[in-house]
Amino acid sequence: AFNGAWKVDRSENYEKFMEQMGINMVKRKLAAHDNLKITLEQTGDKFNVKEVSTFRTVEINFTLGVTFEYSLADGTELTGSWVLDGDMLKGTFTRKDNGKVLTTTRKIIGDELVQTYNYEGVDASRIFKRA
Ligand code: MYR
Known part of the structure; x- marks a missing residue:
């Protein structure tokens, strides 16, 4: 069900989330219009x-339940894994620089892929449509 190409359509609270992640304003402004596409x-x-x-x-290649490394666009390194819980992908990643945890989920809702993010009490989501 997840298979295919997805392009970001809209985001909710993503700027606040990036701010909590410590991303500076200039980068946040750029990231808000990153035209993210995932296949x-x-x-x-x-x-x-x-x-x-x-x-x-x-x-990126990963196996469910197996830890891998991933770097954010600003160079922040994460290590963690995805698991499948019913029809929801659940990811738990730890920042290498400060040990804090970022959780994320991916789920198909209708014809959209919804990815949620949580870091240090701030939730955000990005909603993708099929490209
Ligand atoms: C993938 O499945 O796409 C690779 C692993 C993703 C790891 C978690 C991604 C969190 C991205 C957060 C964006 C943060 C911007 C401050």
Whole structure:
């Protein structure tokens, strides 16, 4: 169900979330218009993710339940994993620089992919439509 290409349509509270993450205002303004596009391909418990934005193009491979490393566009390094809980992907990632935890979920709601984010008490979401 997650498979396919998705482009961000809108975000909720994402600026506040980035602020909580310590991203400076200039970068937040740029990130608010990052034209993020993700292409997901699930094969069994393995995922291939292609991420394209105004910042970069990266490809990530992970296996459900297996820890991997991921760097944010600003260079912040995370380590963590995704698990599948029913039809929801749940990710728990730890920042390497301060040990604090970022949680995220992905779920298909109607014809949209909704990704939520939480960091230090601030929730945000980004809603994607099929590209
Ligand atoms: C993936 O499945 O796309 C790779 C792993 C994603 C890890 C968590 C992503 C959190 C992104 C938060 C954006 C923060 C901007 C301040």
